[in-house]
Amino acid sequence: MAKLTKKKKEALSKIDKNKLYSVDEASALVKEITNVKFDASVDIAVRLGVDPRKANQMVRGVVTLPHGTGKDVKVLALVTPDKEAEAKEAGADYVGLDEYLQKIKGGWTDVDVIITMPSVMGKLGPLGRVLGPRGLMPNPKTGTVTMDIAKAVAEVKAGKIDFKVDKTGIVHAGIGKASFTADKIAGNANELIQTLIKLKPTAAKGVYIKSIYMSSTMSPSLEIDPKAV
Secondary structure (H helix, E strand, C coil), rough: CCCCCCHHHHHHHHCCCCCCEEHHHHHHHHCCCCCCCCCCCCEEEEEEHHHHHHEEEECCEEECCCCCCCCCCCCECCCHHHHHHHHHHCCEEECCCHHHHHHHHHHCCCCCCCEECCHHHHHHHHHHHHHHHHHHCCCCCCCCCCCCCHHHHHHHHHCCEEEEEECEEEEEEEEECCCCCHHHHHHHHHHHHHHHHCCCCCCCCCCCCCEEEECCCCCCCCCCCCCCC
């Protein structure tokens, strides 16, 4: 059994294992129990009462976190020459088409989000094996396949994230950094949770939000009361 470090013991001593926290309480406490030397990410895991194997119970969507992610999101805009200036002005880190398609074909995936146009999607199809497993394939449902390139780039840079329930029925998402104020962490958490509630499939029966846990990088997790959201 792994030996508990002094910092881990200190963090665990601040958590009441028999308590279900409110979003505000968890957001404040997660800052207290974060003891790493870098700006840790704050994550949330929401278990949903759905069967992801059934198409009519798949939960997937996008949310713009009101306080951003705290992360410098690297965006690649795969666009035709007439859209390049628009993408650059909106803040895309990499802009182009054929040269980047070749780089991706060679295994390059040093970006967080790829935004493209409907007319370019045909060229991306053969790269599905590279982009798919990394969650980088653009999708009209998440707003990353669009003719409004500037808007899509700006939204991603401002804190727009996409999420998808995994095969175990859990949605995992990064909602900020430990350096955020507790209010900002709570604001982002609430925005994600309320978005999930709005996306409840009509085919989902019984309890929809089964459990919610918040944690930061290498910290213990805090259980949030689903009834409080």
